[in-house]
Amino acid sequence: MKIKICGLMTPQEAQYVNENHVDFAGMVLFFPKSKRNITLEQAGLVLDSLSSTVKSVAVVVSPTLEQIKDIQKTGFDYIQIHGRLPDRIADVITIPVLKAFNVSDLGQYETYHNDPVIAGYVFDAQEAGSGKTFDWSLIDQIPRDEKLLILAGGLCPENVAEAVKRVHPDGVDVSSGVENDNGIGKNLDKIRAFAEACRNVSGAEQK
Numbered sequence: 001m002k003i004k005i006c007g008l009m010t011p012q013e014a015q016y017v018n019e020n021h022v023d024f025a026g027m028v029l030f031f032p033k034s035k036r037n038i039t040l041e042q043a044g045l046v047l048d049s050l051s052s053t054v055k056s057v058a059v060v061v062s063p064t065l066e067q068i069k070d071i072q073k074t075g076f077d078y079i080q081i082h083g084r085l086p087d088r089i090a091d092v093i094t095i096p097v098l099k100a101f102n103v104s105d106l107g108q109y110e111t112y113h114n115d116p117v118i119a120g121y122v123f124d125a126q127e128a129g130s131g132k133t134f135d136w137s138l139i140d141q142i143p144r145d146e147k148l149l150i151l152a153g154g155l156c157p158e159n160v161a162e163a164v165k166r167v168h169p170d171g172v173d174v175s176s177g178v179e180n181d182n183g184i185g186k187n188l189d190k191i192r193a194f195a196e197a198c199r200n201v202s203g204a205e206q207k
């Protein structure tokens with residue numbers, strides 16, 4: 001079970017994910033509406049603090065080709081795209097793409113299924129980063145392929161085991177559920193509890 005912690009903003013938070021040996025660390029870029037939005041300069045500091053075993057993910061909404069080039073120059077391992085992929089992305093992309101769907105656009109899945117730039121999918125709630133879950137039974141309609149299927153949206157240490165048992169994703173993604181109670185910044189104890197819950201359920205599923 002892959003674990004992705006999203007919305008990192010500081011080198012301190014990079015240490016939290018390193019300590020918990022998670023697989024992916026996401027940073028929200030070019031989206032000022034998000035309380036987690038950071039600049040490429042801030043992202044560079046987080047990247048410098050991330051362990052080489054944690055893959056970095058630039059999280060963006062309908063990016064331009066220029067933004068994609070800047071993300072690649074900054075050194076990200078993956079890009080997670082909500083909304084639209086730009087035309088001619090194949091001309092510039094050099095890193096794997098995780099295509100995010102926000103419930104109402106789940107039907108677009110078929111469009112990306114055969115696209116070689118897509119390495120995986122993130123199935124998320126209607127509003128990304130809102131801490132809200134969605135009807136997991138919607139994922140039953142999605143034909144599985146060899147690409148990564150990551151479940152997001154309102155996950156937390158208390159519900160992630162149930163979500164994994166219900167959806168059987170390849171990975172889980174969390175942001176709000178591992179933040180401090182005031183909603184500002186990531187919380188080490190919650191990241192630890194989330195990672196532990198994932199590993200317990202994933203171990204139990206394999207038995």
Ligand SMILES: O=C(O)c1ccccc1NCC(=O)[C@H](O)[C@H](O)COP(=O)(O)O
Pocket residue numbers: 005006007026028031034035036059060061082124125127128129130131132152153154155173174175176177
């Ligand atoms: O986190 C954001 O503010 C955000 C804004 C715009 C696009 C994506 C965003 N986050 C993407 C993520 O991968 C989150 O981890 C995912 O939406 C789950 O969030 P949450 O429900 O808070 O756990």
